[in-house]
Amino acid sequence: MQGAGLDLALPYLMLAPALLVVFAVLVYPLWEGLKASTKLYRYGRVIADVGFDNYVRLWSDPQFLNALSVTATFVTLAVALETVLGFALALFCAREFAGIRLLRTILIIPMVITPVVVAILFRLIYASDAGMFTAISLALGGGEVQILGDPVKAFIGLVALDVWEWTPLMFLIILAGLQSLPQEPFEAARVDGADAWRSFVDLTLPMMRPVLSIAVVLRTIDAFGTFDQVFVLTRGGPGESTKLLSIYGYDTAFKFQMTGYAAALFVTLGLIMLALALLAIRFIQKGTEE
Amino acid sequence: MTRSNHNAKGMSRRALLKNAAIAALSTTCLTALAMPVMAADAKKVIIGAFADGGLTPFKEKIIPLAREAGFDITFLEDEYGVTLEKWFADATSGAGQYDLYLLDDPWVPQFGAADVLEDLAAGGIDARDSDWIGPLIDMGFWPPREGPRVKGFESADPKLVCVPFIGDLQTLTYRNDVYTDGAPKTWDELIAKGKEGVAAGKIKYAMAFRGVAGNSVVNSWYPVFLSFGGHVFDDKWNPTFNSAEGKAATEFFVTTMKQNGPKGVVEFDSDQEGAAILGGEAGAVIQYSGNALKADDPAQAKVAGKLDFGVVPKQVKAMAQMGIFIAGVPKSAPNKANSIEFLKWYTSKETQAKVAEAGMIPVKRSAFAVEKPGNRLIAVALQQLDAGAEPRPRTPDWAKVEELLGIEINKALLAGSGGGEAMDSAAAKVKDYLGQMGYYQ
Numbered sequence: 040m041q042g043a044g045l046d047l048a049l050p051y052l053m054l055a056p057a058l059l060v061v062f063a064v065l066v067y068p069l070w071e072g073l074k075a076s077t078k079l080y081r082y083g084r085v086i087a088d089v090g091f092d093n094y095v096r097l098w099s100d101p102q103f104l105n106a107l108s109v110t111a112t113f114v115t116l117a118v119a120l121e122t123v124l125g126f127a128l129a130l131f132c133a134r135e136f137a138g139i140r141l142l143r144t145i146l147i148i149p150m151v152i153t154p155v156v157v158a159i160l161f162r163l164i165y166a167s168d169a170g171m172f173t174a175i176s177l178a179l180g181g182g183e184v185q186i187l188g189d190p191v192k193a194f195i196g197l198v199a200l201d202v203w204e205w206t207p208l209m210f211l212i213i214l215a216g217l218q219s220l221p222q223e224p225f226e227a228a229r230v231d232g233a234d235a236w237r238s239f240v241d242l243t244l245p246m247m248r249p250v251l252s253i254a255v256v257l258r259t260i261d262a263f264g265t266f267d268q269v270f271v272l273t274r275g276g277p278g279e280s281t282k283l284l285s286i287y288g289y290d291t292a293f294k295f296q297m298t299g300y301a302a303a304l305f306v307t308l309g310l311i312m313l314a315l316a317l318l319a320i321r322f323i324q325k326g327t328e329e
Numbered sequence: 330m331t332r333s334n335h336n337a338k339g340m341s342r343r344a345l346l347k348n349a350a351i352a353a354l355s356t357t358c359l360t361a362l363a364m365p366v367m368a369a370d371a372k373k374v375i376i377g378a379f380a381d382g383g384l385t386p387f388k389e390k391i392i393p394l395a396r397e398a399g400f401d402i403t404f405l406e407d408e409y410g411v412t413l414e415k416w417f418a419d420a421t422s423g424a425g426q427y428d429l430y431l432l433d434d435p436w437v438p439q440f441g442a443a444d445v446l447e448d449l450a451a452g453g454i455d456a457r458d459s460d461w462i463g464p465l466i467d468m469g470f471w472p473p474r475e476g477p478r479v480k481g482f483e484s485a486d487p488k489l490v491c492v493p494f495i496g497d498l499q500t501l502t503y504r505n506d507v508y509t510d511g512a513p514k515t516w517d518e519l520i521a522k523g524k525e526g527v528a529a530g531k532i533k534y535a536m537a538f539r540g541v542a543g544n545s546v547v548n549s550w551y552p553v554f555l556s557f558g559g560h561v562f563d564d565k566w567n568p569t570f571n572s573a574e575g576k577a578a579t580e581f582f583v584t585t586m587k588q589n590g591p592k593g594v595v596e597f598d599s600d601q602e603g604a605a606i607l608g609g610e611a612g613a614v615i616q617y618s619g620n621a622l623k624a625d626d627p628a629q630a631k632v633a634g635k636l637d638f639g640v641v642p643k644q645v646k647a648m649a650q651m652g653i654f655i656a657g658v659p660k661s662a663p664n665k666a667n668s669i670e671f672l673k674w675y676t677s678k679e680t681q682a683k684v685a686e687a688g689m690i691p692v693k694r695s696a697f698a699v700e701k702p703g704n705r706l707i708a709v710a711l712q713q714l715d716a717g718a719e720p721r722p723r724t725p726d727w728a729k730v731e732e733l734l735g736i737e738i739n740k741a742l743l744a745g746s747g748g749g750e751a752m753d754s755a756a757a758k759v760k761d762y763l764g765q766m767g768y769y770q
Contacts, residue, residue, distance in 0.1 A: 081766075082442040082725060083421040167593025168601055168610075188540070188595035188743070270410070276542035277595050278740045293414035295729040296439060 076302035083296060093303035103304060105279050106287040113194070113283060114262045117201040122255055124202065125209025130239075132210070133217045143214070150207035158271035161200045162187075165272070190280035193273050197281050200268055205261070209254050216250030217243070249323050256319040260312050284308050371401035372667035377416055378431040379409040382619030383497055383654065383689070386703060390687035394680070400671050413439075416659075420445035423661040428668040434468050434655045437491050438725040441471025442482065446490040447658040452669040456489045460678065460693045462714060465493040465653055473723040477564045480767050491657040492672055493692035495618070498718045499552050499649035500709050501639045502606055502621050503613040504632065507531050512639020513613070516556070516581065519642050520589050523612040532612045535589035537605035541598045542739035547731050548650065549602075550738050551721075552615050552641045553586070554578040555648035561722050561730075566768045568759045570734070571752035578644070579748030583741040595743050607631065615641055617652060618690055621706050638709040640716045648717040653692070726766055733758045 076094070079087040097103045132143050149157070164171040165186040172184040186192045220243070228238045266285040269275060275282030275290075284304065292301030374395075378384055384406075392402050405427070407415060413436055419426045421443060432440065440446050449469070450456055456466055467474055469491040472482040501512055503519075507526030513519035523535020538549035557578035560569050569575070587594060591605060603620035605611040609632040614620075623629040624636040641649045656675075658668045674680055681696035688703030690710045697711045721727055734755045741751035763769070 082439070083417060083445070084443065166601070167596060168591060168604070183592050185593050185596075188593045190743070193596075273596075274541060274543065276736075276739055277743050278542060279736055290732065293417075294732070295726070296417065 072302050073306060075299050076306050078299040080296065080298040080300075083298075085299075089299070093300050094307065096300065097303060097307060102279070102282075102287060103284075106282050106284045109194075109280070109282055110263065110284045113198060113201075113265070113281075114259055116198050117205070117262055118255060118258050120198070120202045121206045121209045121258060122251065124206045125213050125254070126251075128206070128210045129213035129217055130243075132214055146210055147207040149204045150211075152204070154204065154267040155271055157200065157204050158268040161196070161203075161268075162272050165196050187273055188277060190277050193277055194280050197269060197272060200272065201262065201265065204268075205258060209258060212254040212257075213247070213250060216247050216254075220246050252319050252323040256316055259315060259319075263308065263312050371396070371399055372670060373401045373403070373428075373664050374667050374671045375403045375405065375426070375428045375664070376431060377405050377407070377412065377419075377427040377429065378654075379412040379433070380406050381409070381654075382622055383495055383617060384431070385622065386684075386687040386689045387495070390703075391675075391680075391684060391689070394683055395671065395674070398674055400667070400674070402671075409433075416440075417443070417445075420659040420661060425659075425661040425663045427659060428662040428664045429671070430657050430659065431494055431654050432491060432657055434491075434651070434653045435721045435727045435731075437468060437471060437655060437657070438479075438723050438727065440657055441488075441490045442479070442725045445660055446471075447660055447662070447665060447669070448488045448490065449492055449658065449669060449672065450489040452658075452666075454489060454492055454669065454672060454676070458693075460695050462493070462496060462692060462694055464651065464714070464718065464720065465496050465692050468651070468653060468720050468723075469493060469655060471723075476723060477562065477566055479566070479724050479726075480770065491655040492676055493653050494656040494675070495654040496690040496692045496710065496714070497618050497653050498651040498690075498710060498713055499548075499615050499617060499641060500621065500706065500713050501613060501615055501641050502624060502636055503639060504532060504609075504611075504635050505637045506635050507612045508637075512637065513642050514647075516553070516585075516642045516644055519613055520585060523589055526612045533610040534591050534605075534612070536586065536613045537591055537597065537602050537611035538586065538594060538614065539597050539599060539602050540595040540739065540742050543732050543735040544728075545598050545735070546738050546742065547735045548652075549615070550579065550582050551650040552648060553582050553644075555650065555717075555719055556641060556644045556646060557581070558645040566724070566763055568756040568763075571749075571756040574645075576749035576752050579738065579741065579752050580746075581748070583738070583744070583748045583751070584746060587742055587745050595739065606636070609635075615649070618706060618710070622688060622704055625705075638706050640709065640713050646717055647713075648719060649713050651718045651720045653720075726763065729762060730759050733762065 077088060077090055078085045079089045079092075128146060132139060132146070163169075167173055167183045167185050167188060170184065170186075172186065176182060176184050186196045224242050224246075225238055228242060233241070264285055265283055266289065269281055269283055269286050270289075273281040275286045288301050288304045288308070291297050291304060388404060392404060395402050412430075413433075416427065416430045416432070417439065418424070420430075420440060430440075456469070466489075469489050470487040471490045472478045472485050472487055474487045478485075503512055504526065507529075508519075508522050513522060520535055523532070526532045527534060539545035540549070554570065554575060557574045559572060559575040559578050563569050591597060591601075591610070597605075599616075599620070602614055602616065603623075606614045606616070607620065607623055607630040621638065624638075625633055627633040630636065640647045656672055658665060658672070662668055675684075676692065678693060678695055681691045681693040682699045685691045685696040685699045685702045685707055688707075690707055691697060694711075697707060702708065722730070724730070737751040737755035737758075738748075741747045
């Protein structure tokens, strides 16, 4: 009887340490964040319970709406470019030829560099007074190249940085997906006379759909949290052209010390990301069923 | 014989190891014997600071003096952008990681309103000492002794929660081969002679300044705004920076100054501003002491010897922004008594004289009279204090106000026009924000 009880409890006992850790580092902070989002903070202290007021206020805050729009544009552009480029590179590198291993290694280097270092590198490239583009332009008889001082160019520059840094991740995931595809359908298509394009459209793309969806979801969630690069490169400027939600939330929480409002902002951001992830999972499931 | 020969030639491996072990043990013992003497007597003080050139003389010359005076100083430095959040979290959570914060003065209201700093007057620091420079010691009080107060603190007794540490303020750094008659007295003179310098090929542009949205651009705009006679708020916290004076100053800033500055000035921050003057490209900059202290060092300034300091130019008055390093002791400090004692030592007449000799801008007036100040900027700093210098408004919400103001100025700077409209737009946003924070109830 005692032995049976222990057998019953043993799995839970074995799981308990992991559950405790998850509770301590995930559930508890999340709960505290949710609680904070319903409070009004002044001078580092809670002064009132405001229910969902912070959430309501967000939608009439022009800075939040701007940051949301900038973030959505940034994520869409960056993830789309990274997916296309990553796919192209993966298709190229899926073949075996001399030097391919070295090439694959070189291609993932940007991904392993610390984001802050990447941002510093790009700041040195983009700087109008001493940047690489300006140096090249001056050597060719041109003038100073303005990137970070122009809202559109600064935004494109930020997207370019992200694409440079994170295309390797997409490349790596997609390459792994390509290498695990069964070869028989492709051989059958070749026998039936299908050219490379037809095979790609009718076989590769549909079979890669689950892998692509996972890659896009992972990268989208990650891109929503982009912070270090903007913090170093533009701090959200010029104007508010590169002010992502992460930067606005950070400023709101730490510089302006509006803890409750910032918590509401991040909970909203989390909900948006959760909705996107759920949509993507449905999309993957639908693709797999088909 | 053989043995002695062997010994004479060299040491066996065993002997080498044995001797090394003895040496290591002796060193450890000696260190251990010496350390307790230091640890037992020295008063531990953990100082938190943000990285800034203005603190270099403190690190190099004053900390060794403090050690001689019996303080065991641990100096923890961080990047400016992260110190506020780190220290505020330390103070409000009571973590006790620091004994002393070297704050940027606009943070005093945030820490003061949160009631997380010690009352230093209660600890024995005398704010009534006539040797203090009045406007500097005023900045250490929360709520402020003069001027408007934010809601909730209208009738509170002002407490000395911080003491001035380095009397930093903006002054003009200019090229003496361009401005040959000395510091330009007016903005018009600065621009006109700067243009001549550009035409003569001595410099690339008349002046450099910071254009990055937020704190950076506001810092550069502020002395222009003050010198045109602008005021940020009235005594009821209504924005007044969109007055005729404020609009004229901003128009001048985003048009004339931009036209005579570097092409990419919108993306310029303090590092590029410093590089522009130290690298010989700019004719003049208005800056704090961090970069100014490098002006005479050929290792850091291409044009060492060609840079002089002066009071900021005037339109109606020669006003600069004060932005001092100011020291506060958190209530959670593990070595509170030591920190206060350190501050008493640091702000004593004798140490302040050493501070001036080390090249830092002192906070006591008597120290400006030392025979050999460590930097020629010190005398100019006193001239600027006497000519006029103002701190930023004493509100815990200054960071947000500065952000809203900075975005609009940055946008106008980018466009190269629309300074007046920028002020109106910023005023509406600031008013709306402060209204939400209960300023007008």
